[in-house]
Amino acid sequence: MYYIKRLYILLFILYIFSCTEDKKTIIETPKTKEPAKELSTLEPYLPVAVGQKTFQRHCLACHSTKYIEMQPNFPEKTWQKIVDKMVKNFGAPIPDSSVKVIVKYLVDVKGARDKE
Numbered sequence: 001m002y003y004i005k006r007l008y009i010l011l012f013i014l015y016i017f018s019c020t021e022d023k024k025t026i027i028e029t030p031k032t033k034e035p036a037k038e039l040s041t042l043e044p045y046l047p048v049a050v051g052q053k054t055f056q057r058h059c060l061a062c063h064s065t066k067y068i069e070m071q072p073n074f075p076e077k078t079w080q081k082i083v084d085k086m087v088k089n090f091g092a093p094i095p096d097s098s099v100k101v102i103v104k105y106l107v108d109v110k111g112a113r114d115k116e
């Protein structure tokens with residue numbers, strides 16, 4: 001009888017150890033501090049202004065909005081030159097009437113005063 005009691009105690013001790021052993025092996029899922037980035041934060045949109053649709057249609061075929069957004073503020077002449085360069089050098093199919101609208105839009109949202 002005494003022998004059986006000892007066996008129970010031994011089993012009980014083993015049981016406790018097996019429990020604490022289990023806790024150690026739990027793999028914790030890493031907690032991410034930052035929430036998943038939304039597409040809107042990766043691809044910012046330039047401010048809404050007249051001509052935005054025309055700009056989007058003609059300029060975003062080759063660039064991201066980010067690419068235009070990270071440019072410094074340019075005076076009208078510079079934007080005009082850039083848009084002309086896109087048409088003449090890089091073959092952007094933009095009609096003259098749209099070029100005017102786009103340049104105006106770019107000056108509105110990323111314009112700087114002419115230094116001359």
Ligand code: HEC
Nearest residue numbers: 058059061062063068071082083085086090091092093102
């Ligand atoms: C047919 C494709 C195409 C279209 C459409 C296009 N671009 Fe570009 N753009 C280019 C290429 C190619 C470059 C040169 C990239 C480089 O140098 O790495 C460039 C460069 C630029 C640059 C960098 C400055 C510079 O002078 O090189 C700006 C700003 C720019 N484009 C703005 C525009 C704007 C605004 C429009 C809309 C009117 C536009 N792009 C439409 C192809 C295009």
